[in-house]
Amino acid sequence: MSRFLFGPVPSRRFGRSLGIDLSPDTKRCNFDCLYCELEGSRPVKKYEEIGNIPPSPTEILEELERGLPNFPNLDVVTITSNGEPTLYPYLEEIVEGVERLKRKAHLKGERWKSLILSNGSRIGEEKIRQILKELDIVKLSLDTANPKTFKKLDRPVRGIKLEEIIAGMEKFRQIYRGELIIEILVVKGLNDTPQEFEKLRDALSSISPDRVDISTIDRPPAYRVEPVPTEKLWELAKILGNFPIYIPSRLRETTLPQFPNLSRQELMETLRRRPLTEEDLKLFPPQTQTLFFQLEREGIISKREIGTLKFYSLRP
Numbered sequence: 217m218s219r220f221l222f223g224p225v226p227s228r229r230f231g232r233s234l235g236i237d238l239s240p241d242t243k244r245c246n247f248d249c250l251y252c253e254l255e256g257s258r259p260v261k262k263y264e265e266i267g268n269i270p271p272s273p274t275e276i277l278e279e280l281e282r283g284l285p286n287f288p289n290l291d292v293v294t295i296t297s298n299g300e301p302t303l304y305p306y307l308e309e310i311v312e313g314v315e316r317l318k319r320k321a322h323l324k325g326e327r328w329k330s331l332i333l334s335n336g337s338r339i340g341e342e343k344i345r346q347i348l349k350e351l352d353i354v355k356l357s358l359d360t361a362n363p364k365t366f367k368k369l370d371r372p373v374r375g376i377k378l379e380e381i382i383a384g385m386e387k388f389r390q391i392y393r394g395e396l397i398i399e400i401l402v403v404k405g406l407n408d409t410p411q412e413f414e415k416l417r418d419a420l421s422s423i424s425p426d427r428v429d430i431s432t433i434d435r436p437p438a439y440r441v442e443p444v445p446t447e448k449l450w451e452l453a454k455i456l457g458n459f460p461i462y463i464p465s466r467l468r469e470t471t472l473p474q475f476p477n478l479s480r481q482e483l484m485e486t487l488r489r490r491p492l493t494e495e496d497l498k499l500f501p502p503q504t505q506t507l508f509f510q511l512e513r514e515g516i517i518s519k520r521e522i523g524t525l526k527f528y529s530l531r532p
């Protein structure tokens with residue numbers, strides 16, 4: 217039985233993922249987000265503030281090494297936590313171990329990438345930036361660029377400052393050659409206004425992530441907060457400009473009407489303004505999809521893979 221491994225989980229955002237949980241016994245997080253779906257304890261500054269001593273990295277990595285042969289064809293091995301993984305005191309050893317096992321797996325023909333899912337709270341620390349930069353994909357959350365909203369929505373422990381997180385993300389981008397993904401979770405009445413997204417756009421343009429994922433609540437949250445309609449996510453996404461943006465289609469399939477039929481010129485303009493995923497393209501009527509394939513054959517569309525998602529845009 218696995219104590220630290222879970223999955224493989226099929227994820228639209230990252231493909232087939234095998235997870236490593238660095239806090240399997242209880243939730244440990246330095247935020248207390250209104251939308252959190254994890255049951256648990258008060259927010260903590262340090263891993264050791266609650267419960268037992270941390271599990272040893274050797275114990276975790278041995279379990280990963282034993283488990284990996286059972287899960288061929290993974291897309292990612294994901295460092296995560298029942299809470300925030302950067303609170304785990306031996307994160308450096310875990311990252312080194314995962315990278316070592318990845319090199320071994322690649323020699324045997326596997327192709328998975330290493331990924332961490334973090335709330336971004338410690339990216340202002342040089343040590344954490346140095347550790348995370350070794351990974352192939354780093355996903356950091358940034359729900360808002362407004363300190364007041366940050367306090368209300370993500371409810372960090374005392375001492376965590378949004379300005380330092382954003383500055384840390386900018387510094388991280390300067391040293392990180394892998395795929396940097398920023399995730400924004402939108403909550404009704406809190407960070408769903410154009411003003412909020414204008415601030416986020418300014419922050420994102422200096423962070424320069426490879427991809428931005430925008431979602432809303434889709435599982436029962438810890439507190440009484442509500443999701444926004446999917447149409448709203450698309451509206452807000454437009455404010456962010458031309459980043460590769462991913463809005464999960466699980467929500468789209470149920471609530472969003474199909475995209476309109478576009479002329480050749482309109483489709484080219486759309487692709488110029490914002491890269492589209494394969495899933496986005498499926499939301500257009502067949503005539504527009506045919507036009508897309510025609511543009512592709514003409515060689516004026518470029519394709520870029522970020523995480524396991526393919527984004528299409530107009531060649532510059």
Ligand code: SF4
Nearest residue numbers: 245247249252299335
């Ligand atoms: S950062 Fe993640 S784990 Fe922590 S409170 Fe927020 S949603 Fe929950």
